[in-house]
Amino acid sequence: SAVISQKPSRDICQRGTSLTIQCQVDSQVTMMFWYRQQPGQSLTLIATANQGSEATYESGFVIDKFPISRPNLTFSTLTVSNMSPEDSSIYLCSAGTGGETQYFGPGTRLLVL
Amino acid sequence: KQEVTQIPAALSVPEGENLVLNCSFTDSAIYNLQWFRQDPGKGLTSLLLIQSSQREQTSGRLNASLDKSSGRSTLYIAASQPGDSATYLCAVRTSNDYKLSFGAGTTVTVRA
Numbered sequence: 001s002a003v004i005s006q007k008p009s010r011d012i013c014q015r016g017t018s019l020t021i022q023c024q025v026d027s028q029v030t031m032m033f034w035y036r037q038q039p040g041q042s043l044t045l046i047a048t049a050n051q052g053s054e055a056t057y058e059s060g061f062v063i064d065k066f067p068i069s070r071p072n073l074t075f076s077t078l079t080v081s082n083m084s085p086e087d088s089s090i091y092l093c094s095a096g097t098g099g100e101t102q103y104f105g106p107g108t109r110l111l112v113l
Numbered sequence: 114k115q116e117v118t119q120i121p122a123a124l125s126v127p128e129g130e131n132l133v134l135n136c137s138f139t140d141s142a143i144y145n146l147q148w149f150r151q152d153p154g155k156g157l158t159s160l161l162l163i164q165s166s167q168r169e170q171t172s173g174r175l176n177a178s179l180d181k182s183s184g185r186s187t188l189y190i191a192a193s194q195p196g197d198s199a200t201y202l203c204a205v206r207t208s209n210d211y212k213l214s215f216g217a218g219t220t221v222t223v224r225a
Contacts, residue, residue: 004156031211042117042202042215092156096211100145100164102204104157 002027002095004105012111013083020079021108023093028073031096034066037107038089046091049076083112115140115207119216127224132190134219136203141184144206148177148188151200151218160201161188193223 003026013019023032032049047068048056055068070076080087093105116139126132136146145164149157161170161177163186169178174191190197200220204213 033211042217043204043213044215045212048210048212094157094213101159101162102147102206102211102213103159104149106156109154 001101002029002097002103004093004095004103006091006093006105006108008108009106010109010111012113015084015112017083018079018081019083019110020077021091021093023076023078023105025074025095027097029095029097032070032076033094033096033102034068034076034078035092035094035104036089037092043092046078049078080110083110085112088112115143115205115214117203117205117214117216119201119203119219121219122217123220123222125222125224126193128193128195130193130223132188132193132197132221132223134188134190134201134203134221136186136188136216138184138186138205138214140205140207141181142207143181144208146177146179146186147204147206147213148175148186149202149204151202153199157202190221193221195223195225197221198223 005024007022034046035043037043046061049070051070067079090107092107118137120135147162148160163170163179176189179186200218202218203216
């Protein structure tokens with residue numbers, strides 16, 4: 001199994017600013033992902049964080065808005081850029097270890113005013 | 114594109130009653146299906162994973178069935194307890210790249 005931690009756990013930000021969320025896994029993992037959960041909705045995949053190369057974004061998400069880094073096999077960051085109130089969500093990091101089960105971090109709760 | 118639907122959206126039962134949560138998906142060519150639990154203010158906890166070749170999986174009071182041909186999975190929770198109160202999410206993996214498609218979840222309240 002994998003234990004995933006995220007920082008910060010929550011934040012309140014002003015519109016137009018940016019926030020970087022960190023995701024740390026306690027073991028080396030094959031795949032890392034970033035999801036968004038908007039209020040009252042389910043999880044939507046933002047992108048796959050690729051180690052040492054550019055992330056792979058899902059339809060509707062772009063690198064300029066959500067730049068992602070993954071410098072090694074245990075760490076990734078997601079930046080939410082030029083934030084607006086519509087970016088208020090829970091952002092979750094997940095990881096797959098090569099087995100079948102996918103593990104999730106506790107999430108970062110973001111409120112944009 | 115895989116679409117995942119969960120019915121009902123919310124469920125309230127007295128303690129001791131059995132719970133039945135439904136999940137349907139549009140593309141039957143799945144790799145596996147996973148049930149998660151999400152507690153308020155917390156992340157997701159994996160409950161059960163069913164491979165596409167399996168019909169069901171059991172863990173304690175939890176049993177999940179999979180009917181791939183009809184695009185359905187059901188999560189049964191026996192003898193519910195107040196501690197079972199949470200949102201239950203169904204997630205389908207369609208390909209070999211670990212991406213998951215989630216349903217909107219069923220929020221369960223078990224009354225003491």
